[in-house]
Structure formats: structure tokens, C-alpha cells
Amino acid sequence: MLDAQDIPTTEAMAPTASIAINARFLTRPMSGVDRVAIELTHAFQRQMTDSSSALRYLLPSKPDVLTAPIRPLGGLSKLFRSRPGTGHRWEQLGLPKMLDRDEWLLSLCNTGPLGVRRQAVMVHDAQVFTQPESYSWRFRTLYRHLLPRLARRADVLFTVSDFARRELESFGVFPTGKAVVVHNGCDHMDRISADPNALSRFGLSQNGFFIAIGSQAPHKNLDLLVRLAAQTKLDVPIAVIGDVNTSVFKTVSGRSDHNVRLLGRVDDSAMKALLENARALLFPSKTEGFGLPPLEAMRCGCPVIATTGGAVPEVCGQAPLYAEPDSLHDWVNAIWLLDENKTIAGEMRARGYAQADKFTWDAAAEKILKTLESHDAQHQSRA
Template sequence: MSNQDLKIRVGIDAKWYFDGPPSGHMVVKNLVDEIIKAGDDRVELCLFLVSKNKKKAKAHFPEHIRLIFLPGIPNLLSNLFLLPLMTLLYDIDVVLFQNFGSAWPARALKIVYIHDVLFLDYPQYYTKAEVGYFKQMVRFAANVDQIITISNCEKERMHKHGLNAPLGINVVYHGINGAFKSLHTYSDDEIIALEQKYNLPQAYLLYVGRVNVRKNILGLVKALNLLRDFDHKLVIAGERGTYPELDDYISATQLEDRIIFTGHIPEADLRLLYARAKVFCFPSYAEGFGLPPLEAMQCAVPVVVADRTSMPEVCGYAASYANPDDEKSMAGAIELLLSNPDLYNEKVNHGLKQASKFSWAKAANEILTLITEAYAGRENYSEAQA
């Protein structure tokens, strides 16, 4: 049987499509949108969604997409019990889980999309409850047919900790939403409105993401304190958790006037916030992928990132790298960009080229190919055995 002869009923765990963890919501929404847009005639698509979004979902998705609604319970429990049951009831051939796989049903091909297992190497950045919860991903991954992850760095980490699957671990990079664009694409009115809304200075460095210890915001603020010769403020865009060390340092060094915390920002504002920045800074100690630097690159903004985990793999030659344990290294990388126009423009051009390698359409097509090839392989094996 050839791939062209197959019509596979694929169930996708899309519970985070309308809401959920910010990064999980972003990934699921972009992938599902692109899979639908691809219109692959080899696949009949079924989406597992949360019941509270039933009205919204029915109005949003095309009629040919089968929608299967589940009660809003924790993702682990839903994937262990409800998704498998629905897979049996709707006669689904392949199910794509988010993070947590399941041992049953035996008939369906089980693929789990695990974003990262950073907690195995960096437990200090997680609570004990989080580590205990996330470890169930490793436990239940032993029961799936295939694992998809987001970088070779994470694939190697999984192998190191004994994760594997009969059909292997496959890497599918995240994409970048095409709506991220450079500053010249915006009108003066749009730029002025953003500046007034967030009280933006004329020149600023930017960080986007969670404000916590793993993201090393304290290291970035220490680097800012060394950049006294530059009239740049630091804009930190993201939900601010409990971070007493950061608060104490800002107060002790009297940096309150040089730092703007915006909190969570709507995506439309975020895109322009990127484009309006002078340099994007991402000093994180550990990342499974690290999408914000690529989003900044697509907005024609040069980036300074930590030389750790997945960052060199994802950012390539386009980024400027710094040691996240050394604020002098970070400050030096930022200063070099701000003081060297030729290097600045070179990094902008390299960044645009690097960002062009990543798209959600490409990611969706790679996932569809993995699904169809895995299913065809199993069908061919079953026919040969018959």
C-alpha cells in the first residue's frame, strides 16, 4: 500500500488551541492552523478540544474538521484516560499527544510531542511539584511509538536520560509567525501609539519571556548596570513571577528608572515592541528551543543570547553570544553591537536570513510527513505479516 492510498484519521491534542500555557498555546495554535491550511488529502483531521470552548470552536474551524470535546481536567489525566477513550470511540488511527503519552489504546499509533525535558538536567529552576509532575512525561513516553521534540539539543538530552521509542525521536523545529516584521512596515501612528501605551524611551534593549531565575533576568539587569555610557533603558515584557533577588538588586543599584516591566503584552503589540527595539537580549541558562530570538531576528533586530543549550543550534552565526554566568560578557556583547554600526547591520542581515529558515508551515508539513510515513510503515509491516 503506498502513502497516496492512505486516508488516515489523525487525532491531535489541541486542548491548548484557545488558551493554556502561553508557549503551549502558541505552538498548538500555529501548528493546527498550518496543518488545516495544508489540506493534506491523506489525512482526516480530528481535534481534541476543551468543552468550555465548544461554541467558539464550532464557529472557528471548517466544517470538515471533526471536533471532539473533553472536560477541562489536568492535561496529564486527560491524556491518560480521556484521549485514549475518544481515540477508540472515534476509530482514530494516529493520535498526537502533547507532553503526556498513554499506554492505550493498542491499535492506534501513538506519537507524543514533548517540547523539552530541561527539568531533568536543571531541577533547580523548577519546584519539587513541577519536577514530580513533569517526570510523568518520561514515564509515559515509554508507551508511545514515536516522540517529536523541538531541537537536537533536546533529542540528545532525552537519549542521555533513556527516553526512546520504537520509531525514534524526531526533531521538528518551531516556526515563526509571518506577522513579525521590521519597523519600516509600521506607520508612524502605530509606532507613536505603542510608545505612549507603554511609555517607551527613544532607545531600549528588550527581553521577552517569563521573568524567572532560569531566564537569568538578574544577569541581564547586572549587565545593564555596566552599560552606563549608553542611554538605553531595558524593557522586560512577560509575566513577572516572584523574584526577590531581582527586586533587591534593582533597588540597591537604583536602576528603577532604567527598567520598564510591561507584564504580559498582546501579540499585536508585542510584534511592534520587538521591531522598535535596538537590541534583543536573551540570557537564559537553559532552553529547549528559544523562539524569541528568532522573532526578534525576523523583525530586523540583532540579538545577544546565552551560549548554552539550544541557542547556538537555533541562532547559528546570526546571534552575538555571551556567557550567562558573567554579566561583563553580556554587557560586552551588547556594547559591541551598539558601538559598531557595521557589526550591527551585519547581524541584522544574518538574522533575517536565519529567521527565514523557520516557519510553522514547514513544521506542520514535517509532522504530517512523520505521521503518514509512520502509519504507512506499520500498515506495510502488518500486510507483510498477514
């Protein structure tokens, strides 16, 4: 476990306006939501170096947490740990006690303490309401109880797409008009070096496979890939990255008759190498609050065949080929078009690069910081 003195620091900043990050995300294996929080923290530190703001990172401390994988973030000003408890218990009881007077608390991963009003919360989607089968009863109950109350209590709300904002408002989670939309970035892919041995390690070749990135949640719709591989004559395998549901892929074991290969979790370097060399990313989710993998793929020059579900069209624009999430016919046609049209892959790469350039973490962080500054300015003008 890292202590504050282990974290690199930037030049000292006058603490006239301070922000505390709810850093629970540093104490668990990285999810997509955690990726967003980590990349935003990098961007905050870059943007606040020359400002008058101070930045602190607050996380729980308990023996079982001390052994969790803590990923150091270059340039953090200070990292603080506290008791009691871990997880949601710490977030509700321990975290509020760590805050300084007039300090903003920034909770980037859906949840935060109900007892803190001077807080900005980022809620990424409404899927506990729209896709309940993807979550346990306990998780659904907690989020359905907590999120609306937290959204009413917090001074500032963020979400990651207009689609997510509309859904959160329609389910009564967000008060209408309160949330600010901040799109994610994808330029973290630029700093990752591709693993030159990834293809050989997984038995794949350049342009000789499709890639998919997902999880075991049913709304990720990875069972469509099994049907796609089983009912069509793909000349190359589909390589699936992530923790997948083995009941969905129960006939799949490494190399299967259905031509699907389960690679499991891979590190960022391997993922970049796979994206740079895949024929295309297949992204069949039924819904997404944002949909980061297609943008990551575009940043790496990988053509994308994407779902029409959720926020994906909003985020991806005209760059991908689209297919309805429940239409196997659409997916077969899109793959056929990509294979038969010799120029379309290059056109998709060009459109993808242009689309990905619109989404940077610095722009996202700047919008968040300016929103907090604007809130404080309005509050002071009314005082």
C-alpha cells in the same frame, strides 16, 4: 466556549487517514509550548486541505474550562469536547475515549495519555531534569514519572532540536534513536500587525531601548539583566516582556534606578512593535530546548544578543552576537560592540532575516505529517 459549528471549515476531505489533536492547549493562557501547538495546527490545516486526511481537535469540557480563553483557529475542521475532568486527569481518562479506531493522536505539548499507543508526542526539552529549580516539586515529580513511560509507549516521538533530543536521550526519557527532530517556525510574525501605539503606551522610543522576553523560571536568567543594568551605564532602558519573578526584580517598579522596565504580558501586536523598534533583543537563558524569541526577533529585523546555552546556537546560527549566560563581562562587551560599531546592527539584521527564513511552520508540519505517513507505510509493509 466555541462549539464545532462555530469553527470555519475547509472543503470536505475523505477520512482515509485521520489525526486527532490533543487540544488541551486551547484551555489555558498561551505559553511558548502552546504557541508551537497553535501554529502547527494552522499549518496542518493548510497542508491537509487538499489531502485525503481528516483532522479533529479534542479538548475537555467542564464548567471551569468553559470559561477559559479559547482562541479560535481559522480553518479547523471540527472541535470536540468531552468529560470527565480537566487537565491531566482528562488527558489520561477522558481523551482516550474520544479517539476513533485507527486515528492518530497528536500530543504537541509534552504530555499525553499513557493508554494510547497510536500516538505521536512532542517533548520540548529535558528541563525538569536539568533545571529542577525552575519547577515545583509536584510538576517535576509528574513529568519525571510520566515522560519516560509515555516515550516508551507512543509510536512516534518528536522534539524541537538536536540539543533537546540528546538531553532527553541522556536522561533516559527518549529511547536512543526513536525521536524525530522538528524545528519550530517563526513566520507567524509575518501575519501580525504591529501596534502603532505600543511605544508611546510604554514610554519608549525607536532604537531607545533593549528588549527581553522571559518568565519567572530561574533558568531564564533574567536576574542577569538586573545586574547588567545596575553595574553598567546603559544609556537606554531594558524593557522586559512576560510574567517575571518579582523577587528577582524586587527593586524594579516600572521605571527603576536600575533602568529596567517590567511591561508584563503584552499581546502579539505590541510585541511585534517592540521588536521592530528595539535596539536589540537580550536573551540570556541558561538553557533552552529551542529558543523561539530570538527567531521571532530576527523575523522582525531586531538584532539579537543571545546566550550560548542550550539549543540557541543550533537555532540561531551566525546571526546573533553571543554571550555566556553567566558572564556579565560578555554581555557588557556585546552591548558595547553593538553601540560602538555603526555598521554591525545592519549586518546583524541581514543575517537575522536569512536565518529566520530557514524556519517555517509549514516545513515543520510537513515533516510531522510525513513521519506519520512513513510510520504507517512501514507498519503496513510488515503486516
